[in-house]
Amino acid sequence: MDVAVLGATGDVGRQVCTQLVERQVLPTTSRLQLVGRPGGSSGRAVHGLRADLVDAYDEHAPVLDVALDPADVVADVVVVAAGRTVPPRSDGVPPSRAELAAENAAVFRDYADALAAHGSGSEVVVVVSNPVELGVAVMAERLGRHRVIGMGAWLDTLRFRREIAVQLGVRRHRVGGFVGGQHGDDAVPLWSTVRISGLDLAERQRAVARLRGGRTLATFPAEVARAKADLLALAATDIADAFALIDSWPPDLRALARPWMTHQSGAKTATGTASATIDLLETVLDGRDIVVAGQVALAGEVAVGGEPVHGVLGVPVVLGPEGWGHVLLDPLPDDEDTRMAEAAAAVAAGSAPWTSGAPPRTPAAAPATAPATATAPEVHR
Numbered sequence: 001m002d003v004a005v006l007g008a009t010g011d012v013g014r015q016v017c018t019q020l021v022e023r024q025v026l027p028t029t030s031r032l033q034l035v036g037r038p039g040g041s042s043g044r045a046v047h048g049l050r051a052d053l054v055d056a057y058d059e060h061a062p063v064l065d066v067a068l069d070p071a072d073v074v075a076d077v078v079v080v081a082a083g084r085t086v087p088p089r090s091d092g093v094p095p096s097r098a099e100l101a102a103e104n105a106a107v108f109r110d111y112a113d114a115l116a117a118h119g120s121g122s123e124v125v126v127v128v129s130n131p132v133e134l135g136v137a138v139m140a141e142r143l144g145r146h147r148v149i150g151m152g153a154w155l156d157t158l159r160f161r162r163e164i165a166v167q168l169g170v171r172r173h174r175v176g177g178f179v180g181g182q183h184g185d186d187a188v189p190l191w192s193t194v195r196i197s198g199l200d201l202a203e204r205q206r207a208v209a210r211l212r213g214g215r216t217l218a219t220f221p222a223e224v225a226r227a228k229a230d231l232l233a234l235a236a237t238d239i240a241d242a243f244a245l246i247d248s249w250p251p252d253l254r255a256l257a258r259p260w261m262t263h264q265s266g267a268k269t270a271t272g273t274a275s276a277t278i279d280l281l282e283t284v285l286d287g288r289d290i291v292v293a294g295q296v297a298l299a300g301e302v303a304v305g306g307e308p309v310h311g312v313l314g315v316p317v318v319l320g321p322e323g324w325g326h327v328l329l330d331p332l333p334d335d336e337d338t339r340m341a342e343a344a345a346a347v348a349a350g351s352a353p354w355t356s357g358a359p360p361r362t363p364a365a366a367p368a369t370a371p372a373t374a375t376a377p378e379v380h381r
Contacts, residue, residue, distance in 0.1 A: 001026075001285050004033035004067070004075035006111055007082030009045040012128055015274035016079055021053055025282055026062040033075055035082070038068040070114030076123060077284050078115065079277060080139070083107040083129040097131045097184065097350050104129055105354040108138040116142040124284050124323050126151055128277055132183050133295050133312040133347045137355045140297035140312070146323040150295030152183025153314030155276040157293040159259065160189055163251035167211055168196065178293040179255070180314040180329075181343030185224055188217065188339045189252035192332060193316065211251055217335040220252070227257045232264070239265055280319065289320040291328055301327040305341025311348050313340070 003026060007013040017034060020026055036046035050064045067073055083104035107129070115123060125148045127135035132150035139148040156179035158172070165172040176195035181188035191212060196204050215223075227249065235242040243265075246257050259269050283290045293316050300308035302315055317324040332340065 001076040002031040002033065002074070003077045003079065003281065003285075004035055004073050005079045005081060006035045006073065007042070007080070007129065008034035009036055009042045009049050010081055011085075011268055011270040012273050012277075013079070013081035014049060015270045016081060016128075016277050017049065017053065019274050019278050020281070021057045021061050023278065024060050025278060025285065028060060028062055031063040031065055031075070032061075033065045033067050033073065035067045035070075035073055037082075043068050070111050071118045073111070073114060074119070076120075077281055078111075078123050078125045079281070080108070080111065080125060080127045080129050080135055081277075082111065083135075085130075100130050101134050101350060101354055104131070105134060105138065108135045112139045112142040115139075119143075122322070123147065124321070125149070126277060126280050126284075127295070128273065130183070131350060133314075134351050134354055136295045136297060136312045137351045141356060144323075145297035145299065146325065148297065149280065149317070149319060149324050150183070150312070150314070151273075151277050151280055153179055153181075153187075153293035153295055154280060155273055156183060156187045156255065156314070158272075158276055158279075159255040160252065163254045163258075164194065164196075164211060167251050168207065170196070174198065178316045180293060180316070181340055182314065182347050183295065185221070185256070186339075186343040186346050187256060187314070188336060188343055189220075189255065190316075190332070190336055191217075191252070192330070192336060213250055215250065217339045220339065223253055224256055227253060228260065231257065231261050235261070235264060283319050284321055284323075287321045289318055289325070291316055292319050293317070294319065294324060296324050296327075298327070302329055304332070304337055304344055307341070309344050311344065312351065313344050313347060 003020065005013050005016050008017050017032065020032060026032055034046045034050055036042035046066050050066055053064055054061060125139050125143060127139060127148065127150040129135050132152040136148050136150040160179045161175040161177060162172050165175045174197040177193045178190045179187050180190055191208055194208055196207060199207060230245065231242045234245060242261055246254055246261060249257065262269050280292060293314060295312055295314045296317055297312050298309045300310055302309045302313065316328045318326045318328065
């Protein structure tokens with residue numbers, strides 16, 4: 001199977017390409033298409049990236065191809081890492097989702113229209129660029145909703161699991177559980193889905209109660225806002241103290257605050273983002289059906305706040321070689337249900353100016369049903 005990476009020379013795109021080749025995810029007979037834009041810096045750099053990858057990994061590299069026109073993108077799996085990342089303003093405040101949407105909506109549309117017109121009609125699209133929910137909405141409108149998944153909820157899920165594992169002193173692969181909602185401040189840690197290998201129901205409930213410390217998600221947005229303010233103030237004098245402060249917080253708050261502080265520090269999260277993306281790619285390329293979390297275009301499969309969701313939201317789904325199939329989300333506790341409803345409303349409001357408002361297209365043949373024994377993929381650290 002072949003993979004195309006849109007925005008191959010960006011921070012995340014370059015990491016995705018490098019990890020695909022370095023980890024030998026693709027055999028030498030497959031093709032990795034490096035996609036840039038003509039007339040700009042990426043149009044030049046993509047040729048250099050190809051040469052660099054060949055230089056480093058010639059013995060086991062797949063066929064490396066360069067494309068500079070959206071109409072030339074041809075692959076079984078397409079990674080959308082294209083678009084702009086608006087830098088933080090001088091006051092340290094990062095760009096809003098509306099600013100990112102204004103920058104990237106046209107990029108999403110251009111590639112979605114090109115894939116709809118020139119693609120095979122069966123590509124699976126993994127959206128990485130932000131706002132990831134808008135990217136999923138635009139792609140799903142044009143390509144069919146089951147073929148498009150956003151990786152933001154999976155990245156948030158891996159971070160959540162890691163923070164729980166650290167608190168318990170176990171390896172991350174022993175921790176299950178998902179993060180849903182919107183990637184960013186409206187991410188919803190779904191504590192009710194947490195599972196810990198080796199603990200029975202009663203033991204797990206006690207462990208989760210201890211980790212949460214009596215808190216509910218009703219206070220979570222205020223905690224996130226206060227955490228950011230505290231971190232900005234502390235980082236102005238000592239960035240190490242800011243990261244140390246994060247370590248003192250509960251796992252769900254750490255899962256959101258740590259990557260945010262990483263960006264504020266001047267570093268980026270490209271390596272972790274790419275690794276989470278590779279998890280999803282390996283699932284699709286290997287032909288497995290596995291439960292992950294992802295932003296998908298729903299058509300009433302989930303109800304939150306008493307209303308079915310018709311739009312994009314991060315939820316646990318079964319992902320396989322044809323895209324995502326079933327949503328696996330049991331009825332939620334009140335605090336999680338309320339936060340998911342608020343996240344759904346935020347996604348809908350943020351996407352409305354850039355989408356048609358029509359329901360996303362559903363292909364005639366949906367992916368096969370999930371096996372009852374579906375499990376989460378191995379986590380790469």
